[in-house]
């Protein structure tokens with residue numbers, strides 16, 4: 001099937017109006033989160049307006065290396081400096097992780113679709129994150145908490161490989177301390193010092209069941225694709241309507257604007273039609289080999 | 292066992308996901324092998340390599356299925372809590388536990404004496420059918436979760452982070 005043509009709605013906003021030109025942003029803060037993963041805060045040039053919707057990403061360019069898509073992980077209520085949480089997996093991410101305050105990065109964006117927070121109003125919201133997948137969901141959590149009375153129960157299920165690989169651990173603790181949010185955390189493998197849940201993220205559902213009513217739930221999922229597949233099954237088994245399950249997908253990208261075809265996934269371009277998709281759109285593709 | 296204790300056990304069995312929906316006659320029978328027990332943190336429900344002489348339905352608290360590796364210490368493989376079951380090695384010879392199961396937070400459980408439970412199941416094929424169907428469902432869920440764990444899905448493709 002032919003990919004859908006680019007939509008003007010996906011174009012980023014900015015004073016230059018040229019989505020191809022990276023704007024030089026300056027690293028103003030860097031925090032090591034967990035081994036191999038840091039958060040960078042990037043300040044735009046003076047007077048450059050920057051706003052984003054939760055779930056969107058920027059193309060970050062370390063000059064002389066390469067450009068990669070990285071989700072925005074900060075609070076949309078205070079969009080600048082722009083927060084990005086980056087895990088080192090190859091050359092470009094290594095270069096990003098090694099940046100220091102004062103260094104300059106090229107930024108194009110924001111691109112892509114967002115978590116449908118407006119559709120979530122009046123519903124219970126179940127957020128399921130795995131590993132670094134919590135980063136693209138964090139802006140949605142900030143937004144939900146900022147407008148908390150508009151939503152039903154808010155439940156976060158988060159799984160990581162081990163206790164030392166739990167992203168935003170301090171924030172998770174803070175959220176867990178709130179009376180208006182349920183936070184359940186698990187690790188794939190623990191040791192004697194870990195007193196929390198051990199098991200894959202889907203094993204949290206029996207505990208979470210009392211906190212949401214499936215028929216009235218909207219779910220946001222982000223993590224490794226295999227984790228999202230099995231999480232979707234758990235939600236469907238419980239009766240969450242497929243049109244209210246949203247997932248965020250990752251593919252290699254180049255233009256970030258639906259033009260080059262690098263990020264094609266079946267009939268979709270992840271950069272423009274996604275990265276956030278209603279599961280229903282992907283139901284026939286999800287889990288199929290070689291898509 | 293007093294009539295009151297039996298009635299209390301039947302009520303708890305009726306509410307536990309494992310035995311929920313069993314006919315009352317089956318629950319009555321199961322009480323012959325069951326007692327209500329509390330286990331303190333740090334104690335073991337099962338020890339690797341030792342007799343698997345008990346089967347537990349957890350009502351409260353949390354326990355961990357663990358494995359001790361000489362060079363890596365104790366690995367916590369999975370945690371179990373209210374509504375979960377512990378142990379199935381008691382069902383098949385040589386009735387030996389495959390893992391340690393350590394109490395993390397005080398556990399209240401319905402504890403079954405394995406030898407008695409086996410006799411009850413041998414004597415009553417209908418009870419055995421109910422019981423084994425549920426146990427297979429639990430084992431299937433655990434195998435499924437273990438497979439996902441084995442994939443090590445958070446690892447960076449092509450290497451460890």
Ligand SMILES: Cc1cc2nc3c(=O)[nH]c(=O)nc-3n(C[C@H](O)[C@H](O)[C@H](O)COP(=O)(O)OP(=O)(O)OC[C@H]3O[C@@H](n4cnc5c(N)ncnc54)[C@H](O)[C@@H]3O)c2cc1C
Nearest residue numbers: 068069070071086087089090091092093250251275448449
């Ligand atoms: C929409 C979108 C949002 C993203 N958001 C983030 C984010 O917030 N934080 C972040 O750290 N990354 C994010 N990524 C992933 C990031 O873009 C890639 O990790 C990056 O492009 C890898 O480039 P590289 O040159 O460092 O590694 P490469 O040289 O391209 O790859 C090195 C190795 O890592 C593997 N690899 C590549 N990408 C991934 C991946 N996503 N997961 C696991 N292994 C991978 C490759 O298979 C290869 O073996 C996002 C991707 C997309 C599409």
Ligand code: FES
Nearest residue numbers: 254256260261271
């Ligand atoms: S990166 Fe999506 S089409 Fe170019």
